[in-house]
Amino acid sequence: MNNFTFQNPVKILFGKGQIAKISDQLPADSKILLTYGGGSIFKNGIYDQVKEAVKGFQILEFGGIEANPKYETLMKAVAICKEEKIDFLLAVGGGSVIDGTKFIAAAVCFDEADPWHILAKHAKITKALPLGTVLTLPATGSEMNAGSVVSRIETQEKLAFGSPLVMPQFSVLDPEVIFSLPDRQVANGVVDAFVHVMEQYLTYPVNAPLQDRMAEGILHTLIEEGPKVLANRTDYDSAANFMWSATMALNGLIAVGVPQDWGTHMIGHELTAYHGIDHAQTLAIVLPGMMDLKRQSKEAKILQYGERIWGITAGTTDERIDSAIAKTVEFFELMGIKTKLPDYGVPAETIAKIADRFEQRGFKVGEHADIGPEEITEILQSRL
């Protein structure tokens, strides 16, 4: 096991009816900016529940944070926060709203330079507005971590930043929010969480059996519960198990003391940047290609994954790896997520553009930092 530092102070309020408890979590006399997305919270009643819960606080609102939140949009909220002297941000939404709100929290307090430096140059953040969240879509894990991904229209870039200062003070996880989600969002959430686990698990062994088993526990739970949620949206327990799995998939705990990959995400982000494909869909496209290309360096872990998750024990090493990849694809497709580039109308020319972008950045990705433009081309060509 590798050395590590771990700290995750996010307070989780989990279960039905927990939205009503928000007011106990908010600092007294604070002026709050309520942030949200495209307005689904008006239809499913969550907006009303939140407004009821925060009665008595001074509340301003900022809606319209889009999927893959845009820098341009978020900077408008930053201006409002400064003008209105906002003390606390309350994000009501999925990963995009929460990620966007984390960026707002950091950018409001960032006076050193252009806030774009937070994303483009990983400028150090020394202060941020406190924030809380009401999660409406289990998927990204943003509700219990320090990370955020923001896109910029102007440059077609999708970039990440992270800081303990933007970890939510609290996050409300009420599984009933899942009851009104469309199939596509459920499927995306399950696949997103699944691939988060894979990025932290499917690398190489460092003798960390507890982390492995926790990761496998999340995979098993997503495989069992995901289809149940898809089939019956009001099955509370399945919704709860899916929701808790998605949070546990990326709150840092399964990553302690082990190597991490994140190559699938880095490549996937470019597919979103160029073609607006849903984040989880990009992961479902890239991961099988990544497993195939990296079958040697990931061999031990792919075999363990195949055996423990899918019961694959027969055949040669290559056959077992092929089966593990096939089972992974099968699961994504079962959830309704296609796994090939043509399924999303992505032309072969995009591959060169993505490879070129990595060429320009000049660094390689993956747990061995050995995935560069050539490897990325190979991965994406295998997904045509």
Next chain:
Amino acid sequence: MNNFTFQNPVKILFGKGQIAKISDQLPADSKILLTYGGGSIFKNGIYDQVKEAVKGFQILEFGGIEANPKYETLMKAVAICKEEKIDFLLAVGGGSVIDGTKFIAAAVCFDEADPWHILAKHAKITKALPLGTVLTLPATGSEMNAGSVVSRIETQEKLAFGSPLVMPQFSVLDPEVIFSLPDRQVANGVVDAFVHVMEQYLTYPVNAPLQDRMAEGILHTLIEEGPKVLANRTDYDSAANFMWSATMALNGLIAVGVPQDWGTHMIGHELTAYHGIDHAQTLAIVLPGMMDLKRQSKEAKILQYGERIWGITAGTTDERIDSAIAKTVEFFELMGIKTKLPDYGVPAETIAKIADRFEQRGFKVGEHADIGPEEITEILQSRL
């Protein structure tokens, strides 16, 4: 899954060499009381490492906190803290030193009444000194939770309290501290952690598959790694896996949204109070009797445990439960921990004394609150 609130802000510094990083974690200009136990830290070099790490801080020392830390001893440290205006407590030791230091932290700031009320009457704690820990013995999980157990000589009582205010600010977990532990302490640590998991896992199903799998992951890891640590004290990876498992066993995470038992602990505490038997030994005595008596209300979970942990799938329900209990006993004995009352010279008369004490307290224990004096008598008689 049941509703829950979870928050655990303890910062973990895990791995070899991490003791050297303590100074970064301590508040500047603080006056620190270093607390420790019987002096093993002088022999194994940990005291020297800690002293080197805190150079430049104003340090006072309080040694001699005993196993099952005594109220009488701890109150001496409370007096020192008040007199010397201590700002921060640094506990260097195992669960007893850390539990004792948590009590000191709370008692120093408790002016409302006799500090004994913190334990005897669960008096509300509104303030506590901040504390950090350097763990020298993986077992209790105290390094990453809010709980503490303290004994009083005068009344032969062993009582618990808990408060988020006494959660450590940070805990250093350096697996190399295990290299110099005697067999008995390793065995106690493994069994203690194992039973902590069982108290949170072996109840009744509430459809919480991820919590189950995480609990099972810890059990598997302890079963695999415990004997390796016992056989080869300087196997770093096994030491690290044991250490992280013991912390994860009682940091609150596997308990979210599920029922908990703790009956085995409540009964075990009395065996320590009357006979000074090591905490883990008392658990190894009581748990098999608890599983036997509660085979009906715990049936589903005992069968799941038997199958997933020990591969028991054949036989009638009762046969499978018997096998699961036998495997549990076998594991404790393999670790060198005896599981019957006569092994520790406990006479049959003690059983009536313990039952009488529960009679006087007037409440029952266990996940169904249905284990009272009669059931406790039955459990302990089965361990004669």
